[in-house]
C-alpha cells in the first residue's frame with residue numbers, strides 16, 4: 338500500500354459537540370521482509386549493516402555486513418521460495434494496521450495506523466513522509482514486538498528518530514516500548530494456545546503426553562549479557578500466558594530458534610528441545626512467543642524444517658499455535674495499549690506505565706533515558 342497516496346490532507350475533524358478531534362498517527366514497527374526474490378540480498382544487507390545487529394567497529398561493518406548477507410542469501414532465498422519468493426509480513430502487518438484502525442474508529446481522537454519496516458519497504462523514511470503528509474497532532478510508536486530488544490524495537494526507534502527529523506515531523510511523540518506481560522495481550526495469546534492445545538489433544542492417541550515449546554527468536558548471548566532485556570521479557574510473557582492457561586501440571590519450556598551467526602546464542606535451542614521431546618517420548622505443541630505475525634520463521638522454520646526434524650527424531654506428535662496476525666483479541670489488546678499509552682501522558686511508557694525491567698538490564702529504554710538525563714545534568 339502506498340501510505341503517502343492514502344494520506345488525506347488535514348481537514349478539521351470535529352466530534353459531536355463540535356470540538357476538534359486530535360489526529361494521532363500510530364506507527365507500527367516491524368522487521369520487514371523481501372517482496373520478491375531479487376530483494377532478498379539487499380534486505381539481508383540492510384539487516385546485517387545495522388549496528389544494533391552487527392556489533393563491530395563502524396569501519397568494518399559495511400564490508401562484513403555485505404559479506405554475511407551474501408553468504409546468507411542462498412539459504413534465505415530457499416526459505417522465501419517456499420513462500421512464493423516473498424515474505425508475507427507486509428500484507429499481514431497492513432492487515433493488523435487496518436484492523437487496529439477499525440478498532441479505534443469512533444474514539445475521541447482520530448487515529449490512523451502507518452507501517453514502518455526496519456529492513457525492507459516501507460521503511461521509516463517512507464513512513465515518516467506519509468505521516469508528515471497526514472499532519473498529525475501526535476505520534477504514537479507501537480512496536481509489533483511484545484518484548485523489547487535493542488535489535489528490534491531499539492533499532493526501529495533509532496531509525497524512526499532520524500527519519501522523523503528528516504521529514505520535519507516534530508509533534509509530541511509517545512513510545513510504547515513493550516507489552517510482554519500485558520494482561521489482555523497474555524489472555525489473547527493464551528486463547529490461541531488453548532485452541533491449539535485442544536486440537537492437538539484431540540489428534541493424539543490417549544496416553545501420549547504433550548509439552549508446549551514456547552519458541553522465541555534467539556539472540557547472540559553477548560547482546561543479552563550487555564544488558565538487553567529481551568530474554569527476561571520473553572520469560573515474563575511465558576509466565577503470564579501459562580498462568581492464564583491454567584492447565585494443571587503443564588509441561589512447558591522456553592526455547593530459542595533462528596540462530597543465524599556462528600557466535601554463542603541464548604538457549605536452549607528449539608532443535609535441542611525437539612531432541613529432548615523425542616527422548617522423553619512426548620508430543621510437542623510449538624508456540625511462537627515473540628512473533629505476532631506469520632512469516633518465514635514460523636511458516637518455514639517451524640512448519641517445515643522443525644516439523645521434518647521432529648518426524649526424523651521420532652517425536653510422537655508435532656503441532657503449532659498460530660501467530661496472532663489480526664486475531665480480534667490481539668487487536669483489542671493493542672487498542673487498549675494505545676488508549677493506556679496516551680492516557681498515561683508519558684513520552685516513554687511500558688504497558689504498565691513505568692519501567693518494568695530489573696536493574697541489570699541497562700539496555701531497557703527507561704534505563705537509557707535515565708542515564709541520558711544524568712549525563713546531561
Ligand SMILES: C=CC1=C(C)c2cc3[nH]c(cc4nc(cc5[nH]c(cc1n2)c(C)c5CCC(=O)O)C(CCC(=O)O)=C4C)c(C)c3C=C
Nearest residue numbers: 368369370413424426486488489554556597627632633634
Ligand atoms: C544476528 C542476526 C539476527 C538477530 C539478532 C535477529 C533478531 C530478531 N529478529 C526477529 C524477528 C524477525 N527476524 C526476521 C528475519 C531475519 N532475522 C535475521 C537475523 C537476526 N534476527 C535474518 C538473517 C533474517 C532473514 C531471514 C533469514 O535469513 O532466515 C523476520 C522476518 C522474516 C520474514 O518472513 O521476512 C522477523 C519478523 C526478532 C523478534 C529478533 C529478536 C528479538
Ligand SMILES: [Fe+2]
Nearest residue numbers: 368554595634
Ligand atoms: Fe530475525
Ligand SMILES: [Fe+2]
Nearest residue numbers: 693694701702
Ligand atoms: Fe524495560
